[in-house]
Amino acid sequence: MSLKFPHELKRELTASSCEVVVIERLPSGVFTDPFELQHFVQRGVFTDAAVFGDTNLELPSFRSNQTVVEIHMSIDSKVLLRDEDESEVILKVPLHARYQPLGHGFSRVEFGAPNIFTCCSSTEQDVTKKLCQPIPTSLIPEKKASPLMWEIPCGNKEHAAVVSAVTFGFAISTALLIVLTSVSYSRQ
16 A cells, blocks of 8 residues: 655644554455564554454455454654655555355455544643544545455365365374374383
8 A cells, every 4th residue: 555645744744743544444355464463563564553353364254254454654754754745655464365165266355445544643731632634535546546356266166075085184194193103202
């Protein structure tokens, strides 16, 4: 996601401590890993991140619900203080596809536009206030474009029996191998 800040708005954002807050409603065929987001927070890529809704990563798309992702990212004053007419902030959110229903070809997942806010803190008379306001859609080039679609491959129904049998066979043989290994090591 790319955000462009014109010169007039840059002055306002650098006058106080500001961050970009993105709220994305993910369709049921897509999820973001909350542990991966926390890793980004620990590395300083995001200032905060949270996932609300379905956090069971193993659920297939037809059993999952929509999730909401909230990401906070500080606006680096070095980017905004450049003497260019326009500054760009790029935000990358890691997304993963859920297992799609069996079928042929691909399953299409459509993303809606995220809600994006700037939240700025100001201190007046020893009281810190935080003001959040939506970013005008004119600053988000992707909002003008057509909706984002992700085509996710589906498993083939004709292959389901073979895949299940092979998976079951490997699971049984692996379990037996673990039992045999533990028995042989317990004798030593």
